[in-house]
Amino acid sequence: MQVLLYYPGCSIKRDFPEVEKASLAVLAALGYKVVELRDWYCCGGFPGTLAWDHIKYVSALRTLSMAYQQARELGASTIVTLCAFCYNTLKQASQLHEGSLEMYKRVADYLRDEFEPYRGGLRVAHFIEILYERVKEVAKLAEGRLKKIKVAAYYGCVLLRPKAVAVDNPDNPRIIEEIIKALGAEPVTYPYRTYCCGSFQILAEPSIVKRNVEKIAASIAGSGAEIVVTPCQLCLYNLRKYSNLKILDLSELVAYAMNLQESLSPEVLRAVRTFESKT
Amino acid sequence: MTSSSEAHPREYITIYFNGEAYKVPKGLTIMKALEYAGFRFTRGSGCRGGFCGACPVIYRFPGDYKVRVGLACQTAVEDGMFISLIPYVPLVERIPKREELKPEPGYVVKLFPEISRCVSCNSCSKACPQGLKPMDAIQAILRGDLKKAAELTFECIACGLCSLRCPAEIRHHAVFRLVGRVVGVHYISRAKSVETRVREIESGKYNKAFETLLSMPMSEVRKIYEEFMKTGRLPEFLEVK
Numbered sequence: 001m002q003v004l005l006y007y008p009g010c011s012i013k014r015d016f017p018e019v020e021k022a023s024l025a026v027l028a029a030l031g032y033k034v035v036e037l038r039d040w041y042c043c044g045g046f047p048g049t050l051a052w053d054h055i056k057y058v059s060a061l062r063t064l065s066m067a068y069q070q071a072r073e074l075g076a077s078t079i080v081t082l083c084a085f086c087y088n089t090l091k092q093a094s095q096l097h098e099g100s101l102e103m104y105k106r107v108a109d110y111l112r113d114e115f116e117p118y119r120g121g122l123r124v125a126h127f128i129e130i131l132y133e134r135v136k137e138v139a140k141l142a143e144g145r146l147k148k149i150k151v152a153a154y155y156g157c158v159l160l161r162p163k164a165v166a167v168d169n170p171d172n173p174r175i176i177e178e179i180i181k182a183l184g185a186e187p188v189t190y191p192y193r194t195y196c197c198g199s200f201q202i203l204a205e206p207s208i209v210k211r212n213v214e215k216i217a218a219s220i221a222g223s224g225a226e227i228v229v230t231p232c233q234l235c236l237y238n239l240r241k242y243s244n245l246k247i248l249d250l251s252e253l254v255a256y257a258m259n260l261q262e263s264l265s266p267e268v269l270r271a272v273r274t275f276e277s278k279t
Numbered sequence: 280m281t282s283s284s285e286a287h288p289r290e291y292i293t294i295y296f297n298g299e300a301y302k303v304p305k306g307l308t309i310m311k312a313l314e315y316a317g318f319r320f321t322r323g324s325g326c327r328g329g330f331c332g333a334c335p336v337i338y339r340f341p342g343d344y345k346v347r348v349g350l351a352c353q354t355a356v357e358d359g360m361f362i363s364l365i366p367y368v369p370l371v372e373r374i375p376k377r378e379e380l381k382p383e384p385g386y387v388v389k390l391f392p393e394i395s396r397c398v399s400c401n402s403c404s405k406a407c408p409q410g411l412k413p414m415d416a417i418q419a420i421l422r423g424d425l426k427k428a429a430e431l432t433f434e435c436i437a438c439g440l441c442s443l444r445c446p447a448e449i450r451h452h453a454v455f456r457l458v459g460r461v462v463g464v465h466y467i468s469r470a471k472s473v474e475t476r477v478r479e480i481e482s483g484k485y486n487k488a489f490e491t492l493l494s495m496p497m498s499e500v501r502k503i504y505e506e507f508m509k510t511g512r513l514p515e516f517l518e519v520k
Binding site: 008009010013014039041042044055056058059062110113114 | 345384397398399400401405418422423424
């Protein structure tokens, strides 16, 4: 059984336990043994959004350094995240030693008196990358349960930008659409699927988020989608706050399609009940 | 006296305190060495056993950028030490009363907003003379795991060194005191046996036995004690059923 190291992240643990439950159920159904990291800290994504500085990576590199030790013990090589921001920060930190060594050395110097700083050896992956790699098994387990349902994929930005950490072609990503197809559903496309929702401006300047979400929502409304899925929980929060779209975390729709209802919250089950007459 | 000190000649080392050099015998703690040098502690000294957290100290060695920390009563002097005592770290915070405490993850952040500024630099954990992990505790609070934070900081002696080193200006031991209380009140189930006993005491069940005991002369009480230690038996008036 393949072991996946799991980095949860603060917002998943604090604000989105239902996403964690659904995602872990899906990974287990795909045959993974998911092991939460022994020690992990805030990825640094949040301080990083406030000031672009090397200190952003200290936390991520510490987490990776400790994860590497645990990975050796367990014979694991992949560390999976559910949160798009954590993915982005950890992925960038995991590439530091491959890029300009000046930045890597500055960050690693903070860790040298704690342990040997991380220098490669782990793959940082987002949940949707794992799903995409196993898309055939996903299709088999879903048994076409979502037939005839039109689903809009909303990517947001941090899984696609900067290009060096993008999970797919940043200009024309297909990976979520492929997953939607595997569930038996019909993916719809629309112009604003990678447009930024306003992200953490929800804290500083919510009017930006409201403006962006209205554009995105109008674009989705024109696509004929019956439901929207996103792999980013901040997008999920912002889109729920400023639109009336029926929107789920991608993991929740996948869990539903894979018949893992017991892992879903009553709200999600209410949202997907309308499908049952159709399928 | 003289012969023994000649047989084991005392080794002296030099330490620096408040900008002055002092020759002190090797093997003393920082606190003893400073007393040897003629200083008298009126603040920043408490239990002298490493438990009260009153005598944090920071020091450096020439040619080494590392700031080292410890407790003056627990750290041995070394040659070339530059020492500064920290008798008091200002961490003024009112901790709410029991009935005001809320078992919500956001509650601690509300009272101590600075904890969300943690950048995980780990300076606090490197400074802790108890070898605790204050950063892990702060991170646990941020992700809503107050129980873990309370467990990690149970042995905090409130010396304040972590707060002095923190770039986010977190008031660690005040935060930990609050977390400890919230967890104690809201997350840990109360021991039934203690509650039962407190109710019994309040109902006056043991009053008579105590009054009898307190009115006895000391010699009688001692006899009861010695008998109890020897045989485990108490006189009938103390066996309250």
